[in-house]
Amino acid sequence: MKSIVSILMSATVSALVAGSALANPAAAPASAKPDLAKGEAAYAMCASCHAADGNSTTPVNPKLSQQHPEYLIKQLHEFKSGKRANAVMSGMAAGLSDDDMRNIAYWLASKQAKPGFAKDKDTVALGERIYRGGIPDRQIAACASCHSPNGAGMPAQYPRVSGQHADYTAAQLVQFRDGVRKNSVQMTQVAAKMNDREIKAVADYMAGLR
Structure with missing residues (x-):
């Protein structure tokens, strides 16, 4: 038979774990395997901006x-x-449950990305230098160090950037630089040191990564 002390300790640990999961959703147990069929159905409302298979044809999306x-x-x-x-996007996400988000995200991950292309031959060399080597004299790290040499990113850490619309990527870098987008301290610090020409060059280069 368990002692009263053991029972109390067990209950305390359980309460602490539950409290941690509430305070930090990432600490909560993972939900069931994502339902791709439900993900596809829920994604239907997103298709008008991001295309039926997630390969947006609109440069700003x-x-x-x-x-x-x-x-x-x-x-x-x-x-x-x-x-x-x-x-x-705040309006679109407002009605999504955690399971909806999970299902949509995994369904999109299962769709093949279509390649993009760099369009500005005058800045492609500058974009490549920044992406692969950063700008050392201003302590700007190489994009490849986080997003990988081919732009595939690193799962659960850094997003895929290869083939992304240059207009969208450039707009996000400007938003990070100007403090409009605030959900990545690392990206804010990097973009804060970049000028418009550098941002456009590296965004264009990333569009053509394979």
């Missing part, structure tokens, strides 16, 4: 196909909470 699901889930949560400000 990001491509979402083949993106790391953990990154997409994080962004949806931050749109919903207001940590990432965007009136349209």
